[in-house]
Amino acid sequence: MLKTLLRGMRPVPTLLIVLGVLLTAALGVWQYQRAQMRLARQAQIEHAEQAPVIALGTQTYGLDDVANRRVRVTGRFLPNRVVYLDNRPRNELPGFYVVMALQTAPDHVVLVNRGWMPRDLRDRTAIMPYPTPEGEVTIEGIAQADPSRAFELGHGGSAAGMSIRQNLDVADYARETALPLQPFVVMQTNDTGDHLLRDWPAPASGADRNYGYMAQWFGMSLVLALLGLRLAYRRGRRLATTGNDFKRA
Numbered sequence: 001m002l003k004t005l006l007r008g009m010r011p012v013p014t015l016l017i018v019l020g021v022l023l024t025a026a027l028g029v030w031q032y033q034r035a036q037m038r039l040a041r042q043a044q045i046e047h048a049e050q051a052p053v054i055a056l057g058t059q060t061y062g063l064d065d066v067a068n069r070r071v072r073v074t075g076r077f078l079p080n081r082v083v084y085l086d087n088r089p090r091n092e093l094p095g096f097y098v099v100m101a102l103q104t105a106p107d108h109v110v111l112v113n114r115g116w117m118p119r120d121l122r123d124r125t126a127i128m129p130y131p132t133p134e135g136e137v138t139i140e141g142i143a144q145a146d147p148s149r150a151f152e153l154g155h156g157g158s159a160a161g162m163s164i165r166q167n168l169d170v171a172d173y174a175r176e177t178a179l180p181l182q183p184f185v186v187m188q189t190n191d192t193g194d195h196l197l198r199d200w201p202a203p204a205s206g207a208d209r210n211y212g213y214m215a216q217w218f219g220m221s222l223v224l225a226l227l228g229l230r231l232a233y234r235r236g237r238r239l240a241t242t243g244n245d246f247k248r249a
Helices: 002-008 011-050 170-177 207-248
Strands: 070-085 095-105 108-118 137-144 181-188
Touching: 011 207, 070 108, 095 181, 108 137, 170 181
Parallel strands: 108 181
Antiparallel strands: 070 095, 070 137, 095 108, 137 181
């Protein structure tokens, strides 16, 4: 059989098939490595969320200092500095995330994603009333790089000055408002009597998707290898038969 395979191999087609097998196998390995990276990142997030609560003071914090950590901060909400993130459905109902600035010191402000509220089905721009605590309030939550990110074509739906936006970047909002914002957002978890919903979805690693791609690439690599062997074997058999007929003649 081996002799038949070798007889049926042609240099150029064999080289192309080998390159195809190596390329698809390499892509499968790459997807496996990405899955492992995502799982490691997920483990870091879960570990950070289980760490002790950080009581934020009046100093400036870096994102790396508090990312995915449970935090506690006290301050006063600035109701005139609020952004409603659109297209955030919950249980198939359209709604907004309410992101509001919290003044923690004269020169320190942090954005808080206070929670979800339903959208007025008759008028998208009509914001349903919700209570905002007056005076000092203590907020507990998870520190993240942004309040929530949704798919967006271009940036027209998140332009400066809009109260209803698709996405909100902390650094851009700091430049827009001249607020001394901390470089993160607190995803509020405690109840402050505002009737907003805060059952934040757990972050998914996305490793399953990488494993799916990995299986596809490895499958393609196997199919190419088997196809190449089959073609070479059939050609080798045909050449052997032709050669035997020629000798008998």
